[in-house]
Amino acid sequence: MATDSDTPLSRRERERRTRRQAMLRAAESVFAEKGYPHATLEEIAERAEFGKGTLYNYFEGGKEEIFFAVLDTIYDELCDLIARSVADAANGTDPRARYHALVVRALAFYHDREDLFVILIKEAYRMCFSHDASKVAYFQRQQERMVNALLPMLQQADENGALRDLPLEAIAHLLIENIDGLIVHRAIMANHPDRPTSCQHQSILDDPEKAATFLTTMLFDGVAAPPSA
Amino acid sequence: MATDSDTPLSRRERERRTRRQAMLRAAESVFAEKGYPHATLEEIAERAEFGKGTLYNYFEGGKEEIFFAVLDTIYDELCDLIARSVADAANGTDPRARYHALVVRALAFYHDREDLFVILIKEAYRMCFSHDASKVAYFQRQQERMVNALLPMLQQADENGALRDLPLEAIAHLLIENIDGLIVHRAIMANHPDRPTSCQHQSILDDPEKAATFLTTMLFDGVAAPPSA
C-alpha cells in the first residue's frame, strides 16, 4: 500500500500492474454478470485479452484468488466512501446530515459501478454462511472495517448526546445494512416497473435524494409518528 | 391447495405425496448445506433414499424445479409466521408489540429451522440480480406476499395515527429486511465469538428478547436520542 510511490517502478513492474488491473476489471464484470460459480476463467481471460494460462502468472491461486482480489477492491472503495462521507466537513457534525450524504454517495456509487455492488450482494451473504471458516472470517473482517469507518461519526454524535443509549457497533451495522437493503429494494423495483405501487413509494425509489431522506428519517427518528403531530 | 381433502386420496396418491415430501426434505437439507450450485441430485436422492432417476418422476424440471419447490415451502412458512404474529390478539393493536412478537417468532423459527433461512439468504439475493426475468419475478412476488402479510397491521396503525406519514409498502419492506439483517448479524457473530465486542452488544445478540426490543426501538423510535432525555 504505502510502497506505491516509494521507488519509481521499472517499466516491467508498471506494465505488470497495468495488466493485473486489466485482469481484475475483466474479472469484475464477469463475476458481476455470472456470479462466482458460473463465471469462467476462459471468459475473464478473453475479456482481459489474455490467454487463460496467463491469469495463473498473475494469480497463482486461480479463480478463488482472483475473486478475493476483486472483493478487496470493492471493500476498499466502500470503506473509502464511508470515511469520506463521514469526514466531509460540509456536513458538519449532525449525524443525520452525514448519514444522508453517505446514502446519497452510496447510491451514486451503485449507479456508476453497479457491477461491484452486484458481486457483493450475490456473493457476500453466501460466504458468511459458508462452512469454510476462513471465508467467514474474511467477510467478518471486511464488515468490521466498514463499521469502523462509520464509528468515529457515531462516537462524536454519542458524545454530543445525540444518540439513544445503544451499542454503537449495533447502530453502525444497522445503518450500513439498511443501505444495502435500500439498493436491493431499488434494484428489484427498477427491474419490473409494471407492479402496482403507490406514487409516493415510487418517487422515493426513483430519486436518490428522497430515498436518502426517507432512510435517514426512518432510522434516526423512527417510523412511529412524532408525539406532538 | 383447497382440494387437499375434497376427495379421499387413493393409497397410491397418498404414498406419492409422502415420497415427494421426503424428497423435498432431503433437498432442503442439501441445499442449505451446499447452496444451490454445489448441491447434487445424487446427494438429494441418496438422503431421500431414492435413486436419482426417481427424482425426475416427481419433479420433471429437475434440479431447478426441486429448488423452487423448496423455496415455496420456505415462503409459505414465513408468510404464515408473519400473518400469525400480526393477527395474534395477545399483542393488541400496538404496532410495537406486534412487531416485537414477529421478531421473536422469526428468531425462534431461525433457531428451529436454520436450514431454511440459510437457503433463502444464500440464494434469494443472488436471484434478484439474476438476468433471468422469471427468477426475478418469482422473488419479487414472494417479497410482495410477505409485505402484504404485514400490511394489515401497518394500515391499522396508520389509521390510529401511530405512524409517520410515509409509504406503508416502504415501511413494511424496511421492517422485514431488518429481520433478515438481524439474523445475518447474529449468525456472523455466533460463528466467531472471539472477536472484540462490547458486552452490551453481545447480550443483544444472544438474547432473542433483547434483540427484538433493540430492533423495535431502533425502527419505531429511531437511533436519535429522544428530545426530552
Add this chain to the structure above:
DNA sequence: TCACCGAATGACTGACCAGTCACCTTCCTT
C-alpha cells in the same frame, strides 16, 4: 400362478471447466 404395468433405478452420456504444461514469442543483454 401368471401377466401386466407403473414406478424405481443407476450406469451412461454429453457438456462444462479449473488448472497444467510444453511450446512459442518478445525483448533484453552481451
Add this chain to the structure above:
DNA sequence: AAGGAAGGTGACTGGTCAGTCATTCGGTGA
C-alpha cells in the same frame, strides 16, 4: 546478431454432474 530469460498461450487432462433411458422390481387383478 545470437542466446537466453521472461512472459504468453491454448490444447489437453481429470473431474464433476445434470439429465436420460434401458432395465429391473414389486404390487395387482385375472
